[in-house]
Amino acid sequence: MVLVPSGLMLFLGAWGIRRQDAVWRDEAVTYDMAHRRLADLWPTLQHVDVVHGLYYALIHLWFRVYESTPVGALGDVIGLRLPSVAAMTAAAAGVALLGQRLVGRRAGLLAGLTFALVPVVQQYAQEGRSYAAVCALVVWATYLLVPAAARPPRGTLWPGYTALMLCACLIHEFASLALAAHGAALVLAPVPRRVLRAWALCCLTVLAALAPLAVYSSRQSAQISWLMWPDPLQLLTFAVLAVLGIACARVPVRSRGPVGLRALGIPLLLLPTLLLLLLSHVEPAYVDRYVLYYVVGFALLAGAALARLLRPAGEQGQTRARRLRRSLAVAAAVAALLPVNVHLRSPDSRVDDVTAVAEAVRAQARPGDGLLFMPARRRIWRATLPHDFRGLTDLALARSPLASHTLYGTERTGDAIHDRILTVRRIIVASDPDGRPTDNSDQEIAKRSTLRDAFERCAGTDIHGARVTVYGRRPGACAGLG
Template sequence: MSVSPALDTAGASPRARPAPPAPPAPRPAGRTGRAAAGLAPAGLALALGLWGIRRESSMWRDESTTYQVAHRGLADIWHLIGQADAVHGLYYLFMHGVFALWDGGLVALRLPSVLAMAAAAAGVGLLGQRLAGPRAGLAAGLVFPLFPAVQRYAQEGRSYALVCAVVVWATHLLLSAVARPRKRTWTGYAAVASLACLLHEFAVLAVAAHGLALYRARAGARSGWAWGRTVSGVAVVLIPLVIVSQQQAALVGWISPPGPPELLGFGALALTGLVCAWGPLPARGPVPLRDLALALLILPPAALLAVSYLHPLYVDRYVLHAYVGLALLIGARLDGLSRTVAAPRALAGGLAVAAVAALLPYSLQLRTPQSRLDDPLAAARVVRELGQPGDGVLFLPARRREPIMSRPEDFRGLRELALARHAIPSGTLHGIELPAPLIRARMLTAGRIVTVNDPPGQPLDDTPQERMKREVLAEHFHRCAVRDVTGMRIVLYGRAGKC
């Protein structure tokens, strides 16, 4: 008897057809994919960081502090951080070593930040590859160095780029410790997380975000307890720095409570991240990308904003690592869109061109002196042009001494009229000034005085020394010349007939 062709050999019902083959399971990323996810972002970050690194030979006040503190002796730096700026103490010691190896001026000042941000970009790309695949990792890594804030702090001689890089690689160690729990992996995570916190104590908020991500991911009691023990070790390392920095809290008295600009800025970033997190996202790693990225994006700035209503501390650069979370979410979402939208390559190319075009004006502006609050080097050059040997020099207020500390050669031949003790022997950032009556007596011995001032419109310091400076200038001197530079005003005063 013949078998009907409508029946299969297993006795299936008539007209049944074989099921279509299942799509092949995604293969793990090869070495090429992993290399691209790390090297391409690092190359982009390095190129952006080196582009205009000298910023037209300008340097703003915080960088000026780094430059002159890092050029002090080790004992002098230790003396300083016991009284001021302990939160940046490890960074100052690191930069002291950089300048000891190569005193390359502005390039040496900023190159460590450039290299650190390149390492952070590579780490973001590899995080994305690890949690969502090679294309998502590559997209995340390329997005990260394009953020305006990342471009800005990649070119600043401060600790924020280094903190960001260390946080990124601590996150890698966390994922490794959760995936393959071993004592040495958790110890490595503890060491790198501690380093991040010692570079800037608010990096502890990123460590807290790691804990929130583990909780959201239900990583298990074993991982939770291991993370808790690790954080206890980090806290032991951090507590001495916290105690010392709390005694120096007056140094951040310039920070105001959060206002609409800060809230809107945080809200815009958080909303962007939440939109990118909406809907399905890949979940390949030991912790889902969504949980980790949202924790890094939202918890550190939100916690610092909340605390700042009681004790103002919020400055966006203190939580720069939040952009790591945003880059991961954007990268994963771009990868998802490229898989569902027709002509993904054309769309991706168009989006890339549009993003670069939109950011180009801001990127150009970031590489000018006007992009920062002030320019002590420009102020020093104006003092050199206006002053003559024997003239007096005053700083109104005293904290405006950055120009003379970074470019003392431009003040050669001028007499400091208010200084009692220099910054280095006094273990301070700007030195210690004389009592008001002695400042008056010194000022009256000068025929001409060059003053370095805040720009117009800034509140006047109400100390006896600052009041005395203003009173003597108003009563006994005339304005001879006024020059404005970025963030400062230089005024030459003279007695009658001395201009």
């Protein structure tokens, strides 16, 4: 029951894990931060990304082990994603055990398989970010919550639940929204007041320990200023799973223990996402990966419904023909997901491709060329393959990301950038594709205006999520430089 779902998740996580060595910008941040010394990491977190600080420290330690073993020969891309594959494998095993505890073995097996087959789970199983680890911790915390609610508030279950939820919240603060789902499950169960008091104590402990990080990270909220209204595709994914999950909840299933399947599955499926959407009306904050663990609620409900619908022929009036039709319908649904799963393992499945950008720059660049990143935060494109940018002068850079303890480095003033651009005859510009919103800082205005007034565009290469352009000084520079 555990080996089949976890084995499937491990296979799906390993399938196409390299993604043609494509790395997208958030993974590049993880790679950069994980390869800084811990003594350099802490000053950086005081300025930016403190919300991911624990995860960066853990991946830093992981890379020290990984790169010192023969496994490290597999490459940095695999090393970056292996922790997420392992975390999702553990999460699939936890979902199967949780389904068994709530309903039965068959329901647990099918819940674990459903979890592994959901495309968004496979997507974050192959990303070097914290979301798979958070999902696994929430799953196992929920697994401890169910038996803890059925026993006197003594022993190690409640401390274990508290420790797992605290780790999840320290890795990413929005894991705290799972506490609301757990509380709703206990209220809906319902359970004795002593259980509610024990859970409330655990909840207060987690939130109290999380409070300093939450207060400090609120000072860095400008990092998510790019978030506007939620992405329609992400909302559609949630809506589809929510509707399917509620439909599955209508299938009659007999639950075990005081905490029933519906009492746990429906709040876990709906509450975290709905609360995050409500929060987004105050300050935009919704991204589906922040509450990825909502998929666990769907998997539990779907696994129990499938166990009921696909029960063996002859059991409780189930005919062989009806079971065959339902089995074929499930197989068709799984087959329909194959194109999505194949797409997730292609470079085009992410926002951009840092590796492709670096290769395009290397192909266009010549020693002595100037280099500009527009906007400055796209300097992260050089983090994983800095050797592809050797010989180029970053005209806007004042202090490097490492020296300035930032993600993207600090840039010169707009006037200084203008003067430095005019000292070269040829410039490589790595920028967002045409049509994207532009930044209006003095530095970005200086870059755009100087290129427009003193240079002409010689050649350009469009890459997924980026554009690499060669500019030459007027007049007629492109005739010899293009």
